[in-house]
Amino acid sequence: MGQESGTHVWLVLWKASRAVERNALASISGLGIGLSDFAVLELLLHKGPQSVNWIGRKVLLSSGSITAAIDRLEARKLVKRTTDAEDLRSRIVKLTGSGRKLIERAFAKHAADMEETIAVLRPREREDLVRLLKKVGLWAESRAEG
Amino acid sequence: MGQESGTHVWLVLWKASRAVERNALASISGLGIGLSDFAVLELLLHKGPQSVNWIGRKVLLSSGSITAAIDRLEARKLVKRTTDAEDLRSRIVKLTGSGRKLIERAFAKHAADMEETIAVLRPREREDLVRLLKKVGLWAESRAEG
DNA sequence: GCAATCTACCTTGATATCGAGATAATCGAG
DNA sequence: CTCGATTATCTCGATATCAAGGTAGATTGC
Numbered sequence: 001m002g003q004e005s006g007t008h009v010w011l012v013l014w015k016a017s018r019a020v021e022r023n024a025l026a027s028i029s030g031l032g033i034g035l036s037d038f039a040v041l042e043l044l045l046h047k048g049p050q051s052v053n054w055i056g057r058k059v060l061l062s063s064g065s066i067t068a069a070i071d072r073l074e075a076r077k078l079v080k081r082t083t084d085a086e087d088l089r090s091r092i093v094k095l096t097g098s099g100r101k102l103i104e105r106a107f108a109k110h111a112a113d114m115e116e117t118i119a120v121l122r123p124r125e126r127e128d129l130v131r132l133l134k135k136v137g138l139w140a141e142s143r144a145e146g
Numbered sequence: 147m148g149q150e151s152g153t154h155v156w157l158v159l160w161k162a163s164r165a166v167e168r169n170a171l172a173s174i175s176g177l178g179i180g181l182s183d184f185a186v187l188e189l190l191l192h193k194g195p196q197s198v199n200w201i202g203r204k205v206l207l208s209s210g211s212i213t214a215a216i217d218r219l220e221a222r223k224l225v226k227r228t229t230d231a232e233d234l235r236s237r238i239v240k241l242t243g244s245g246r247k248l249i250e251r252a253f254a255k256h257a258a259d260m261e262e263t264i265a266v267l268r269p270r271e272r273e274d275l276v277r278l279l280k281k282v283g284l285w286a287e288s289r290a291e292g
Numbered sequence: 293g294c295a296a297t298c299t300a301c302c303t304t305g306a307t308a309t310c311g312a313g314a315t316a317a318t319c320g321a322g
Numbered sequence: 323c324t325c326g327a328t329t330a331t332c333t334c335g336a337t338a339t340c341a342a343g344g345t346a347g348a349t350t351g352c
Contacts, residue, residue: 003269003272003273004269004272004273004275004276005257005260005261006257006259006260006261006262006263006264006265007256007257007260007261008276009260009264009267009272009275009276010166010170010260010263010264012275012276012279012280012283013162013163013166013275013279014163014166014167015279015283016159016163016279016280016282016283016286017159017160017162017163018206019282019283019284019286019287019290020156020159020160020282020283020286021160022286022287022290023286023289023290024156026290034307034308036308036309051330051331052330052331052332053329053330053331060164061309061310062309062310062311063310063311063330063331063332064309064310064311064312064331064332064333064334065308065309065310066331067331067332067333068307068308068309068332069308071332072308087317087318087329087330088316088317088318088330089316089317089318089329089330089331090317090329090330090331091330091331110153111151111152111153113152114151114152114153114155114156115151115152115153116152116289117152117156117282117285117286117289118152118155118156118282119152119285120281120282120285121155121278121281121282123149123150125278125281126149126150126155127149127150128274128278129150129155129158129159129275129278129279129282130150130154130155130158132267132271132274132275132278133158133159133161133162133275134158134162135266135267135271136162136165136166136263136264136266136267136275137158137161137162137165137166138165139263139264139265139266140162140165140166140168140169140263140264141165141168143169143262143263144165144168144169144172180337180338182338182339197300197301198300198301198302199299199300199301207339207340208339208340208341209300209301209302209340209341210302210303210304210339210340210341210342211338211339211340212301213301213302213303214337214338214339215338217302233299233300233347233348234300234346234347234348235299235300235301235346235347235348236299236300236301236347237300237301
């Protein structure tokens, strides 16, 4: 029994992530939005109005993708673009009333579903998992940049 | 300090997976193939010739996506479709000589890179991480189906 | 033996994503 | 003040993915 190889850890990580992602998607797709759009709305709900660019960096979308995402959400009147008085290049995105209502509902459902999805793990296990994932995640991130 | 919430565990899992995925992609994109194509070739290398359908299930691609993937690989002469004598509906996919050469090289590089990517984790930590990921992954998978 | 059903694969149409390049506003050096 | 560099956003083309539907071979029930 040798140690876990890098490829094996990666495979397991990938599969687990896919499986949990399917749970997350199922939890919100009923509301007609995908994971990216959900992430954008959730960010606006908890962090308040933000610039397009900043949102894109936070949810790991490229500049092209975040524009498309905001377009989608704006078309459905879930968010609104406003101009920043201080920097005319910057467009500030904020939730509309219906957007707020939708994301509040979606987030509550999502949180409940995610709770069930990781319910197999006991509190101590969750802490361990988070610690290990952060450790390898941060390392991988720094490697990906450098 | 309450326990880790489901959404937080999911967020950390997602970020770690994305970060490691970027490493994996960087490791093989130099050879002109993406992660899906790599997974297909790697499967053929280690499991031998297989039917299109079976490959798709193994690498978690939909029927449309796996066809497109095999088309890509076939266009680059990395794999070849042959007919199965026993079931004419089934097309058996096998590596060509150059396909084998490519994936052997790619896999070696990939394995080395993944080893470095998880090098922050000590053997014991890797085991823990794999155990926890499998636990939550299997659970999430069964939930996604049911 | 043949009709109904199933299975494997492919095709098509709709989305989502990215990267590169375009545009416009801001900043900074001189 | 003005020119070049930087920053924020958008546009466009290419790629990847999925879901649904189509075709042809295989299987089952009668």
